Amino acid sequence: MPALPAAAQFATLPPVDAPMRFSPAQCGALREIEGGVATRSAADIERIGAAMEANQNADPVEVARISGLSVPTVSTMGALNQQDAMAFSLVFGSMLRHYHPDLLIKVLRERAPLGQVPDISGNPFGMAVLDGMLNAAQQSYLTQCS
Secondary structure, three states: OOOOOHHHHHOOOOOOOOOOOOOHHHHHHHHHHHHHHHHOOHHHHHHHHHHHHHOOOOOHHHHHHHHOOOHHHHHHHHOOOHHHHHHHHHHHHHHHHHHOHHHHHHHHHHHHHHOOOOOOOOOHHHHHHHHHHHHHHHHHHHHHHO
16 A cells, blocks of 8 residues: 555644643653653663553553553553544654654654654655644643643
8 A cells, every 4th residue: 555645644643733632640641751751862762662662552560661651651641542642642752852853853764664654854844744743742741731
């Protein structure tokens, strides 16, 4: 099946102006995640991400052990609906952009062939759209969770 053009893939994402609402538990989880992103190396974040992906159906206690996150944060993440999961992903992307921008570009390039995200790293329009979504997610996070 051919890959969709980047613009079509973005059509499945929430609009930039869509309100992102975070519960107190989600804010706590995002703050904990930001602490990890800010203090860990890009290589460490990649290793943790790969281990979490390989064990995504594991018990929350096991995922917490693998990731270094608390069980409440892992449980909060596991209970996200599709829209909230997208908002979390965008906030996480904004954190990577701030603390580890090279890792964000690497993720875009590596995930594109798998159809998980479009590789827009070489597309100025696509990067502008992504930047807009990351900015909106970051603003929502900072406004609601600070």
